[in-house]
């Protein structure tokens with residue numbers, strides 16, 4: 001019998017794939033939220049073949065399409081009684097400015113807004129499961145500034161690194177807000193920097209960044225190594241007292257001073273709520 005029910009995004013590649021494999025080995029029932037269903041079904045087969053754990057489920061969820069996120073949340077709510085672990089792992093960096101289906105800048109949409117809607121839509125399940133929510137941030141948050149007046153990059157020249165840094169800073173704000181707002185219901189939240197990991201991350205980048213990533217590849221850690229902090233936070237007993245914290249290599253780490261701004265995290269929560277509401281069908 002499965003010990004824990006875990007929902008994970010972005011398990012079809014890199015760190016997420018290794019996190020899913022690691023948790024399947026520890027007997028978690030896995031709900032894989034994927035944008036590419038055939039890729040998700042192949043992953044399911046691979047996990048079953050490698051671990052023998054047959055409690056693996058695939059749910060379609062494109063985080064850059066809020067209706068798809070709503071449908072995924074509805075499917076989870078219909079099929080599950082509770083969720084013990086949610087790993088908001090999917091993410092990416094985009095070389096050119098691009099808009100999501102709902103018209104939001106893609107870095108913000110994929111790394112933050114889709115996960116905001118997913119998490120807040122399944123809160124009753126998370127509360128019932130006294131869940132741990134694990135958000136994949138990055139040390140790149142240290143390059144980020146919260147530019148609430150120009151989330152769409154209409155007034156500033158789009159910069160992939162700055163957009164990514166801001167989104168990863170938002171992952172920290174979201175983590176602290178979740179920890180603060182839902183502690184009473186037994187929900188805890190953690191942010192992770194997985195290390196500099198050899199994955200598909202940045203594969204679409206060109207020019208100087210592409211050369212830099214290629215040069216750095218031999219020094220990067222493997223996806224399996226990059227998954228260890230997420231697996232640790234999902235499984236280690238007694239982590240709840242460290243809720244809201246940022247973790248690197250399974251240890252609490254210092255995040256940028258800016259990441260502790262209460263004003264900014266409240267602002268992000270309010271803006272995100274408004275943006276997802278604005279995208280509801282019929283609005």
Ligand SMILES: NC(=O)c1ccc[n+]([C@@H]2O[C@H](COP(=O)([O-])OP(=O)(O)OC[C@H]3O[C@@H](n4cnc5c(N)ncnc54)[C@H](OP(=O)(O)O)[C@@H]3O)[C@@H](O)[C@H]2O)c1
Pocket residue numbers: 009010011012013014015016033034035036039061062063064065089090091092110136137138139193194195196197198199200201202
């Ligand atoms: N690699 C690093 O060095 C590093 C460092 C710090 C933080 N991180 C963070 O770690 C997380 C995992 O990154 P990774 O390195 O494993 O990257 P990756 O190999 O590129 O994997 C990204 C995953 O996200 C999924 N995804 C992307 N856009 C999506 C969308 N719109 N809807 C649903 N799923 C989507 C991808 O699905 P497909 O398979 O369909 O493409 C894939 O499964 C990200 O949040 C990243 O920001 C990575």
